[in-house]
Amino acid sequence: MNMYMHELKSLRKSAFIWACVLIALAALFLSVYPGMANDAADFKKLLSNYPAPVRAMLGINLDYITSILGFYSMIFSFIILFGAIQAMNLGVSILSKESRDRTADFLLVKPVSRSAIVTAKLLAALTAILTTDIIFYAATIIMANAVKTGDFDGKLFFMINLTLLFMQLIFLALGLAISVFFKRLKSVLPISLGVVIGLYMIGALISIGKDDDVVRFISPFKYFDITYIIKNASYETPYLAVSAVIIVVSIVTAYIIYIKKDIHAVS
Amino acid sequence: MSVIEIKNLTKNYGKARGIIDVNLNVEQGEIFGFIGPNGSGKSTTIRTLLGLIYPSGGSAAIFGKSCIQHPEIRKEVGYLPSEVFYYDNMRVIDLLKYSASFYKKDCTRRINELAEIMDLDLKKKIDDLSFGNKKKVGIVQGLLHEPKLIILDEPTSGLDPLMQQKFFELIGEENKKGATVFFSSHILSEVQKMCSRVAFIKEGKIIKLEKMSTLQDSSVKRISIEAKSQMNKEYFNIKGVSDFTVKGNTANFIFKGNINSIMKKIADIELRNISIDEPDLEEIFMHYYEKEE
Numbered sequence: 001m002n003m004y005m006h007e008l009k010s011l012r013k014s015a016f017i018w019a020c021v022l023i024a025l026a027a028l029f030l031s032v033y034p035g036m037a038n039d040a041a042d043f044k045k046l047l048s049n050y051p052a053p054v055r056a057m058l059g060i061n062l063d064y065i066t067s068i069l070g071f072y073s074m075i076f077s078f079i080i081l082f083g084a085i086q087a088m089n090l091g092v093s094i095l096s097k098e099s100r101d102r103t104a105d106f107l108l109v110k111p112v113s114r115s116a117i118v119t120a121k122l123l124a125a126l127t128a129i130l131t132t133d134i135i136f137y138a139a140t141i142i143m144a145n146a147v148k149t150g151d152f153d154g155k156l157f158f159m160i161n162l163t164l165l166f167m168q169l170i171f172l173a174l175g176l177a178i179s180v181f182f183k184r185l186k187s188v189l190p191i192s193l194g195v196v197i198g199l200y201m202i203g204a205l206i207s208i209g210k211d212d213d214v215v216r217f218i219s220p221f222k223y224f225d226i227t228y229i230i231k232n233a234s235y236e237t238p239y240l241a242v243s244a245v246i247i248v249v250s251i252v253t254a255y256i257i258y259i260k261k262d263i264h265a266v267s
Numbered sequence: 268m269s270v271i272e273i274k275n276l277t278k279n280y281g282k283a284r285g286i287i288d289v290n291l292n293v294e295q296g297e298i299f300g301f302i303g304p305n306g307s308g309k310s311t312t313i314r315t316l317l318g319l320i321y322p323s324g325g326s327a328a329i330f331g332k333s334c335i336q337h338p339e340i341r342k343e344v345g346y347l348p349s350e351v352f353y354y355d356n357m358r359v360i361d362l363l364k365y366s367a368s369f370y371k372k373d374c375t376r377r378i379n380e381l382a383e384i385m386d387l388d389l390k391k392k393i394d395d396l397s398f399g400n401k402k403k404v405g406i407v408q409g410l411l412h413e414p415k416l417i418i419l420d421e422p423t424s425g426l427d428p429l430m431q432q433k434f435f436e437l438i439g440e441e442n443k444k445g446a447t448v449f450f451s452s453h454i455l456s457e458v459q460k461m462c463s464r465v466a467f468i469k470e471g472k473i474i475k476l477e478k479m480s481t482l483q484d485s486s487v488k489r490i491s492i493e494a495k496s497q498m499n500k501e502y503f504n505i506k507g508v509s510d511f512t513v514k515g516n517t518a519n520f521i522f523k524g525n526i527n528s529i530m531k532k533i534a535d536i537e538l539r540n541i542s543i544d545e546p547d548l549e550e551i552f553m554h555y556y557e558k559e560e
Contacts, residue, residue: 262320
């Protein structure tokens with residue numbers, strides 16, 4: 001409990017900053033919505049001039065784009081990108097920072113097992129992400145209600161937002177698993193940005209090609225098709241399952257490696 | 268039962284040498300010196316004791332329990348590393364409280380006591396502390412839970428002589444109260460002052476284990492003298508002198524043995540200058556311990 005509280009304290013600030021960033025991003029896009037909704041027909045025409053692959057890459061679906069949910073789903077791909085960066089950063093840094101800041105000799109000689117340390121840090125990171133997402137969700141609900149032109153389905157809106165959490169869990173777990181393989185990680189950002197943006201680009205390239213269900217497994221950014229969610233009010237089970245597998249395998253790996261790891265002297 | 272029991276402990280870092288077949292027993296209530304040049308394997312041994320690294324072979328136990336399988340034994344262990352690093356944005360008192368929270372007992376009184384002895388400002392931010400003051404935080408941090416085993420890794424580096432004095436007094440008191448002390452250093456005289464037994468480690472192997480009483484009256488000094496007249500080469504040909512060089516009026520050598528005997532010898536020479544220094548450990552090893560092997 002003491003470790004969890006300690007970690008939480010150190011994550012508090014960044015969680016709020018990330019929530020603000022995500023909210024600002026959503027606000028920026030949503031503020032355009034009323035104007036666009038007024039000229040829905042023109043806007044659709046404009047977008048239909050875009051080549052289909054480009055539309056697919058940007059996550060634009062002409063059938064829905066003028067509804068608030070459809071519009072939100074388009075901007076949501078950026079929100080998810082940012083959220084993934086936050087989660088990956090957290091995952092990569094939370095264990096490795098003890099070695100980087102040379103505080104490992106403090107924490108790891110305390111009478112606690114390594115697995116207890118991982119658990120406390122993991123829970124703190126989860127709390128930070130949940131806090132960010134809850135604040136974000138509350139803010140977007142208020143914003144969406146402010147700019148809407150007609151009623152929208154609150155349950156669908158929640159389901160869309162929930163994919164942010166799913167994606168963040170995937171990247172948190174991935175980050176954690178990657179970080180334990182380094183003896184001493186000098187800087188976090190290059191790795192987390194590299195992996196997230198790399199997978200994002202792959203995801204964008206996949207959507208240019210034909211919709212191949214197998215290829216979509218390569219990038220987590222393709223696991224949650226918002227258009228599908230709007231149409232069916234459900235998630236695609238295979239991708240949900242794969243997400244769960246990635247999360248579990250990554251976290252188990254992180255535990256196993258970290259428990260067996262040699263913590264070397266600072267120099 | 269020994270407080271520390273190290274059996275055939277070996278650690279390889281890939282192809283690089285760590286420690287080879289180290290055997291050590293530290294008994295209840297003693298101050299045990301662990302001495303060796305930099306890079307000889309002292310820290311590797313200590314890090315295994317603390318469960319920070321995993322041995323490639325052999326075992327290490329504290330209070331009869333394996334250091335790897337029983338993290339809870341560290342409740343009774345206080346550790347002071349040679350270089351201390353803490354969470355920079357915390358205040359000293361918050362760090363110490365965080366540290367205390369791991370031991371599940373009230374350490375407030377002890378924290379204040381120790382802070383007063385070490386003259387440490389508890390309200391300052393860690394970030395703003397000098398190296399020496401951080402070290403003091405480390406000392407308080409290592410002792411606040413009144414550990415039964417104190418592990419010191421080059422503890423005096425960065426402490427001014429006055430603080431070193433206070434620090435040794437503090438360790439002495441803890442020892443009197445019953446704490447066992449494992450004291451690693453590369454400075455022989457430092458260990459000589461305090462320890463009841465001492466182990467010498469070199470290139471990953473324990474080369475000698477001695478009772479301090481046998482070492483006590485044989486200190487090792489590097490002596491240079493400058494005489495007023497030409498010196499006779501044969502004059503210092505006595506037991507305990509080695510690495511002897513003479514050049515005109517100056518002579519330079521290492522002496523090991525009863526310091527009085529050499530002083531009497533020197534007193535008979537008309538001197539212009541003299542310096543008596545601690546030789547570094549490498550020199551001592553080179554001229555004494557290796558020969559005895």
